[in-house]
Amino acid sequence: MATDFAFPDSAAKAAGAEQEFAPEKMSLSMGPSHPSTHGVLRLQMELDGEVLTKCDPVVGYLHRGDEKIAENMTYNQFVPYTDRLDYLAPLANNMAYAIAVERLAKLEVPARCQAIRVLTAEMARVSAHLMGLGAFGLDVGAWSVLVHSLNQREHLYKLFEELTGARFTTSYTRIGGVTRDVPDGWLGRVIAFCDQFEPALEETLSLLTRNKIFQDRTVGVGIITKADALAYGLTGPNLRGSGVSLDLRKDKPYSGYEQYEFDVPVGSKGDCYDRYLCRGEEMRQSVRIIRQVVAKFPSGDWYAKDARKIFAPPKDKILTSMEELIQNFMIVTEGPQIPAGEVYFEAENPKGALGFYIVSKGGGVPWRMKIRSPSFCNLSILPKVCVGTMMSDVVTLLGSLDFVMGECDR
């Protein structure tokens, strides 16, 4: 079938649509608006029948220039932008960003603050994996999983709203602390959520794990070898699904993760089914961590009280004391004062290692901030792993990689 239209961009050229367009090959553009590309990803594919011979992912449709924006505002002003990276787990992004800047400032936050952050990050992980699972199920034709997972996410959103004031865009951390302490009785409601979630999760997973149709579509499909996964810089469940036991919470503990017991699930084959199993098990482990955090929830300060140039004083002090008023004014207008230096911090987010590389020349504004997004790296393996797969398996593969374009494109 000859084509009578030309793709205007080099993505199409690179996929061989023009020069090497052999008569029996078909060029197909999937996305940027396609239900199974989970956002605005576009795949420029070359097909031989139903088998892919080339695949060129086109990203950038959701590029907002977050790194440029970061260079023009104070550290705290950037927190809301981190919500919009992986918008399925904003609390985990908030935490990763705050820790990166605190490492640069050599600031230790109190144990209670660390515990709050771990707690919220693990709840965010459950919420993100639920969405990933639901969407994956949807991609391979299992509708009911999505309904179950959205139901559970609603419980989580209620808890997030009570804690942070927002359901999605939480902006919960500040450099040197969090915006507010946990409300009275909130921890009890978190445990109540866990109690009803655990059986519900087993029920949801049982819809897929032993499901013959689901297994037929995922087992042995989209295999990523251990060597490939490492060479392409995959992280998170996608890397662990390929058999590499890399979990930054275990290997380079931050925010007090070393106090909690949890297991790191690892796949054996690296196919879509293994990645699914890893995510399912990670949710169980997250609940385990949440229960431990609540059980030994530390008392004390929930923000770095001595960091007078970084964290604003409590509101009642600002309104009654001159010194605190000035301190707050300086932090709001000039930003938290961070010393010169450079830092690279990676946190184990639901999608993989979210890294912030910050170069500071001192003052309240970074000179350069690079966001290393796990979804970006995870997608970069597509041209390699898609070749030779069936068109219908691409949908499965995309679902199993569980990416978020807001984070990929930044």
Place this chain on the structure above:
Amino acid sequence: MSASVDAITSLKGKFPSVTDRLSSDCPAVNVPTGELIAVLQALRDEQAFDLLSDVTAIDWAEGAAPRFTAVYHLYSTTSHAAIRVTTPCTGDDAAPTVPSVVPLWPGANWHEREAYDMFGIKFEGHPDLRRILMWDGYPYHPLRKEFPLAGIETALPDIEVAEETKAKVIAAPMMGGPFVASAGEMNLTEAEPRAKDESWSERAAKPGA
């Protein structure tokens, strides 16, 4: 952490031109551009830094020497050590150049495309160096310091649509924000909160308009 310190000690024995770099966290080294590939290969094959976490660049603003620095973050999945390797870009401001590390880590492909897109750095030996986040044919490199935050008016990526609609990609109408105050010894007028990017305001016209 000691694994990265050991790695740097043995690296310096092998490559005398490698120097320490100031860092607030993991050990970091400066490498001359010519030895970058050899150093990274030694780190990967002899010191087991098998995961390339990130490749990026820094623009030190016009007039700085070197103006662009390429930054590589390596991680070892066995010793859990991290190391930062940086190298200055050679060539003039219009086309700074560093060798590509795609032959060592295929995963560097997209990172280098991004650095090319954002800074205009040419990665020599890259198999497919084209823009990734901005569209093909976009005329600027947005993360360079001289590029204004608000953006610059440019033509639409699709020529047919542009001719039909006469529309353009316009600079963001945000009047320079967000506003940040400057710290230090200065009078009140200088220190009041203002946008860091003042390429256009009520008085100065939008660039490119």
